Each structure stands twice: as structure tokens, then as C-alpha cells.
Amino acid sequence: MEHKVKIYNSLSGKKEILTPRNEQFVGMYVCGPTLYSEPHMGNMRTFINFDLVYRYLLHAGYKVKYVRNITDAGHITNSAGQEEDSIGKAARLEQLQSLEIVYKYNVKFQELQRLYNMLPPSIEPTATGHIQEQIEIIEKILENGYGYSVNGSVYFDTKRYMQDFNYGILSGRKVEELENETRTLNNQDEKRFFADFALWKKANPEDMQIWRSPWGDGNPGWHIECTAMSTKYLGKQFDIHGGGMDLKFPHHEDEIAQSCGSFGCQPASIWMHANMLNVNGQKMSKSLGNFFLPKEIVEGTSPLFKKPYAPNVIRFFMMQAHYRSTLDITETGLDAAEKGLNRLMEGLKLIEKVSHSASTSFKWKELVDSFDEAMQDDFNAPILIANLFEAVRYINLINDGKETITLEHLGILQTAMQVFIFQVLGLFSEEQGQDNRLNPVMDLVLNLRSQAREQKDWTTSDKIRDGLAAAGIVVKDGKEGTTWS
RNA sequence: GGUCUCAUGGCCGAGCGGUUAGGCACCGGUCUGCAAAACCGUCUACAGCAGUUCGAAUCUGCUUGAGACCUCCA
Known part of the structure; x- marks a missing residue:
């Protein structure tokens, strides 16, 4: 199949056809988290979105080298007139060493990736593991006269x-x-020009992490790590660079400057920016305090939501919005996603039981092709999902005998749906973790109830149903027997 | 203050000049001992005001409102 993936390039402001520098090989770099705290849901949205990009490119047949860094060096910033580094600050607060902080939150981050069914990147290099490479690039920039x-x-x-x-x-x-709009900044004295930014910062006595460099002990600047690591793993020029919208300026702008300043060329052909997750119309952020953690939502301990939502539901919820749009996370939104996802999954189950005919009564090919077309157009997962629901509708109609499909077409449709739902969207096939010790018990109870129902003993059958409902188990009498959940 | 984005039916959310996206809710129906669930169907919206065009949710201008970035941020 011919894959022409169109991607919106922030650099040109247009959708461009992906033409990898090296035929089937795609190099993609995505800015990862700074591990001074547990990543919140907003952080996760960006990574989930790039997981979708990664998954689709793989599906499209590309050999993707996906590099996502881990920032484990705390970068010195001026906040509230005080110089501090985020990781060192967290370390002091938690009375741990900087690397303990990083290790602790990295373990959490890895757990979260599994929880949300994200494929591991090809490599997750760390900033502190590439100090030498950063120094070398800084030296090049100095040699070329673009630094002091x-x-x-x-x-x-x-x-x-x-x-x-x-x-x-x-x-x-x-x-x-x-x-003209520069705010009052501290420590301007060392900079020759307000727009200059630090490549290397001299160590403060209280810094917990310090590295040696030709300029003395210190810390690398915030932007240089990405230039160093993208160059090391993907080369001076690669295909896609991604990150959150909030990194566009200054972080990505400065990355470009560093690449041009050291190697004389732009690092990435295509820049992708994933939009923010909002709470009540406002960006979820650490500093605003309007964030919640991925675990809180899964465990139902977030004060913002009455009930827990499965990671699958959250992932599906996010997939229903385009990556370049902001998305407001709300209880009603998640409830809708939960039901919608259920409909999708039920449709997928039904397709196995549906019977085939001598001919197909609807445009099955168009439908199947529409899955790829949606994703080829700048990873438009919302349209893909709409098309998948269209497929579900047809499956239900076939089941009702109102439409027909041949065995061959049925097989193609089923495979396509499975591929797009599980491999591309990255949803899970089964809700895991039911206590299977309960199964024989439920079989027994429901067996007794159906006996009562056969004898039209509604009092007993309803008593069982109400009792189970009180225990949180919902009983549904379907055409093909009784189910519970 | 500057720069930039966005405003879509009850809610969420696609759309990039001409085909009722889709999901959730509502309503109607099928099914059913009842209920729930499930399924089918219905619901034709584009902030306001001008303009361009045979035709605009989609392009242009203005107005109003929201947000992002300019400081660490996914």
C-alpha cells in the first residue's frame, strides 16, 4: 500500500508530505519530561499523542527511530528573583539527592507509559549521560563565533x-x-543582549549536580541537551522533531539556533507541536496547581472526578481530539468516552459472530480505506474513530440482517478494525484484572437466578439482581443469556 | 503591553469553498416478565456584523469573548 503521510509542519505552517531523508527510515525526536516530579495528565497527553504518531508511522511501514530524552539535569532558572534548579529544589524538599529524585520519578514515568499502553521509544537518553556531547557542541558554537x-x-x-x-x-x-516587551530579568548583567541564552551555567555553591567543563564547573543550559542528543542518535539533520506546544518558544527556537550555530543546518525537516490539555479552559500546569496525576484518575482519587476511569478510556478520550487542538478534560467528556469506547469494543466482539453472505451490500472497501486516509491526514484520529464507529454501525446492521457482507470482506474489515484500534490507536484488547475467583461464584448465582426466571419466580430473580446491584455488580439479561459486570 | 491561536447543535469534538463527521445526552422504535443493557432511527449547529463568491462553518475585514507564548513548563 502506498503511504503518503501528511504532517502539519510548524516551521512552514502547512501540511507537508512526509519524505524521509532516508527512504523508509524515519528519525523522530521528541522532548521528554523533566523528572523533578511525577508527570501529570497534561504531560501524558503529549507523550500519548506522539505515541500515536510513532504507532502510525510504524503501521505505515516506516522503520522509525524514536528518540525521547529524559531531562535529569535541573536547569537553573530565574523564578521569583531566585536562581534555582528544579531538580535540586525537589531534592532539597524531599531530602534526597538529585539522582534519587530523577530515579524515583523515572520509575513512575515508566510505569505510566505501560499503564497508558505507550510503546517504548527506541531510546530514552538522559541529559546527564551526555554532558560531554553537550560540551562539544558548545565548543563548536564558540568556534563559529555564535557564543561567548x-x-x-x-x-x-x-x-x-x-x-x-x-x-x-x-x-x-x-x-x-x-x-520592547522584556520583563525585568535578573542576572542580565552577564548577557550581552537580552535574547541571549545560557549554553553553560557556572555552578552555584549549593548546586547538587556539578560537571566539569572547559569553562569551569557548572551545569549545561536547558536547550543544549536536546541538540546534543538528537545529533548523537539521529544525526545533524533528521525528519521529525516533536514536543509540547509550550516548548515552541524559546526551547525549540533555541535548538534550531544551536544546530545552525554549530553545524550550520536546521536539525529537523518537520516540527510537530502537540497542544495542551486544559482544565476549565485553562492549560493544566504544575504552577497553576490545576493538574492531576494519571494515577489519581485511574484510581478515582482525584477530587475533580467522582469515579475512576480506566487508562483505556482516558487514552480513547484523548484520541477523540486532534493532537493540534486543545482538549478540555471533564467528567462528562470522560463518561461519554467510556460509553463510546464500549460501543466500539462491543462492535469488535460482534464482528466475530456475525454471519456472512454471498455479497456485500455496502461500500466496504471505501470504509476500510477511510481508516488509513484519516491517519494519513496529519494523524487525524478523531476522523479515524468516526469511521470506526461507522464500521460498527454496519456490523450491527449485518447482525440485524439489514446489510450483508461476504466472508472475505468480513475478514478484511475485521483485521483492519483490529489493527487500527489496537495497534494504531493503542487501545487495549481486554480490560484486565478481574478477579477470576468470582467467575464460578457468579456462574452459580446466575444459574440459580435463571432457574427462578424459568419458573417465573420474579420475586427471587429480582431479589438476586437487586442484591448483586447493591454489591456493585450489574446484571443484564440479553438475548443470548445473562451477563454481569 | 506585544505576538499568535481559537470561537461549531444540550455537552464533547471533526471539518480547511459545494457530500446531514462521529461520540455522549434527549426523543421515537426494536428487544424484554419488569428493569437495565444492547441495537436501529430522529435531532441540519457553526460568536456578532459587514464583504468576496453562482455558492462560506470554511476566504477577507471589523467587533466581542476565550486561551497560549513572551518566565520553568508537555
Whole structure:
């Protein structure tokens, strides 16, 4: 099958056909989390979205090298007039060493990836594991004249860079405009120009992590790690660079500047930005405090929601919105997703039991093709899902004898649905974790109840049903027997 | 303040100049001892005001409202 995947490129503002530099091989770099706390649901949305991208590219037949970094070096920032690094701060608060913090939250992050059925990237390199590579790139930038060192720190010389390159090419920012709007920043004295950014920062006495460099002991700047690791694993130029929308400026802009400044070329052909997860119309964020953790929602301990939602439901909920749109997470939204997902899964089960005919009465080929078409158009999962529901409708109609399908077409449809639901959307096949010790008990109880029903002993049968309902077990009398859940 | 995005039926959410996306809810029906569930069907919306066009949710301008970035952030 011919796969023409169109991707919206933030750099050009247009959808472009993916043309990998190296035939079937796609190199994709995605900015990962800074592990100073447990990732929240908003963080997860970005990673789930890129998991979808990864999954679809694999499905489309590409050999994808998917690199997602782990930021385990706390970058010094100026917040509230104080210099601090996020990981060091967390370490002090929790009375642990920096690497303990990173290790602890990395374990959690790995758990979450499994919980949400994310495929592991090809490699998850860490910032601290690539200090040498970062230093080497900084040296190149200095050699090329796009940086300068002051008092043991190194800064990127934006003004000099702008003579040769376009700073703001990604974010559309004009430095002149930025300048007028500069807020009061601390520590400006070392920088020659307000838009310069740190490549290397001299160590403070209280820093928990310190590395040696040609400029003295210190810490790498925030942006340089991604340049170093993307270059190391994917080369100076690769196909796709992704990340959250909030990283577009300055992080990604500065990555471009660093690549151009060191190697003279842009790192990625296509830049992808996943949009934010909102709570009440506002971006979920650590600083606003409106976030909740992935585990809270799965365990039902989040104060925002009355009941727990399965990871599958959350994933499906997110897949129903396009990755470039903001998505508001709400209780009604999750409830709707839960029911919708159930409908989809029921349809998938029914397809196995449905009977075939001598001919197919509907446009089955068009339907099957529509799955790929949706995803080829900038990974439009909402349309894919709409088309899958269309398929479910047909399955139900076949089951009701209102439409027909041949054995061959049925097989193709079934396979396609399974592939897109499980492999591409990354939903799970079965809700796991039912206590199977309960099964024989339920068989016994429901057997007794059906005996009562056969004798039209409604008092007994309803008593059993009500009793089970009180215990949280819902009994449903279907055409083909009674089910419970 | 600057830059940029977005405003879709009761709710969520696609749409990128001309075919009622889809899900949830509602309502009607099928099924059923009752109930629940399930299934089928119905529900023709595009913030406001101008303009371009044979034709606009979709393009342009203005107005109003919301958000993002400019500071760490997925």
C-alpha cells in the first residue's frame, strides 16, 4: 500500500508530505519530561499523542527511530528573583539527592507509559549521560563565533547569530518586538543582549549536580541537551522533531539556533507541536496547581472526578481530539468516552459472530480505506474513530440482517478494525484484572437466578439482581443469556 | 503591553469553498416478565456584523469573548 503521510509542519505552517531523508527510515525526536516530579495528565497527553504518531508511522511501514530524552539535569532558572534548579529544589524538599529524585520519578514515568499502553521509544537518553556531547557542541558554537563565555558561563550570541540566520524562524518571533516587551530579568548583567541564552551555567555553591567543563564547573543550559542528543542518535539533520506546544518558544527556537550555530543546518525537516490539555479552559500546569496525576484518575482519587476511569478510556478520550487542538478534560467528556469506547469494543466482539453472505451490500472497501486516509491526514484520529464507529454501525446492521457482507470482506474489515484500534490507536484488547475467583461464584448465582426466571419466580430473580446491584455488580439479561459486570 | 491561536447543535469534538463527521445526552422504535443493557432511527449547529463568491462553518475585514507564548513548563 502506498503511504503518503501528511504532517502539519510548524516551521512552514502547512501540511507537508512526509519524505524521509532516508527512504523508509524515519528519525523522530521528541522532548521528554523533566523528572523533578511525577508527570501529570497534561504531560501524558503529549507523550500519548506522539505515541500515536510513532504507532502510525510504524503501521505505515516506516522503520522509525524514536528518540525521547529524559531531562535529569535541573536547569537553573530565574523564578521569583531566585536562581534555582528544579531538580535540586525537589531534592532539597524531599531530602534526597538529585539522582534519587530523577530515579524515583523515572520509575513512575515508566510505569505510566505501560499503564497508558505507550510503546517504548527506541531510546530514552538522559541529559546527564551526555554532558560531554553537550560540551562539544558548545565548543563548536564558540568556534563559529555564535557564543561567548563570561565568568565561567557560556551564552549564545543571538545578535551575532541573527546576522547569518533567522532567529525566530519557528515561533515567528521578532527579536525587536521581544526587546520592547522584556520583563525585568535578573542576572542580565552577564548577557550581552537580552535574547541571549545560557549554553553553560557556572555552578552555584549549593548546586547538587556539578560537571566539569572547559569553562569551569557548572551545569549545561536547558536547550543544549536536546541538540546534543538528537545529533548523537539521529544525526545533524533528521525528519521529525516533536514536543509540547509550550516548548515552541524559546526551547525549540533555541535548538534550531544551536544546530545552525554549530553545524550550520536546521536539525529537523518537520516540527510537530502537540497542544495542551486544559482544565476549565485553562492549560493544566504544575504552577497553576490545576493538574492531576494519571494515577489519581485511574484510581478515582482525584477530587475533580467522582469515579475512576480506566487508562483505556482516558487514552480513547484523548484520541477523540486532534493532537493540534486543545482538549478540555471533564467528567462528562470522560463518561461519554467510556460509553463510546464500549460501543466500539462491543462492535469488535460482534464482528466475530456475525454471519456472512454471498455479497456485500455496502461500500466496504471505501470504509476500510477511510481508516488509513484519516491517519494519513496529519494523524487525524478523531476522523479515524468516526469511521470506526461507522464500521460498527454496519456490523450491527449485518447482525440485524439489514446489510450483508461476504466472508472475505468480513475478514478484511475485521483485521483492519483490529489493527487500527489496537495497534494504531493503542487501545487495549481486554480490560484486565478481574478477579477470576468470582467467575464460578457468579456462574452459580446466575444459574440459580435463571432457574427462578424459568419458573417465573420474579420475586427471587429480582431479589438476586437487586442484591448483586447493591454489591456493585450489574446484571443484564440479553438475548443470548445473562451477563454481569 | 506585544505576538499568535481559537470561537461549531444540550455537552464533547471533526471539518480547511459545494457530500446531514462521529461520540455522549434527549426523543421515537426494536428487544424484554419488569428493569437495565444492547441495537436501529430522529435531532441540519457553526460568536456578532459587514464583504468576496453562482455558492462560506470554511476566504477577507471589523467587533466581542476565550486561551497560549513572551518566565520553568508537555
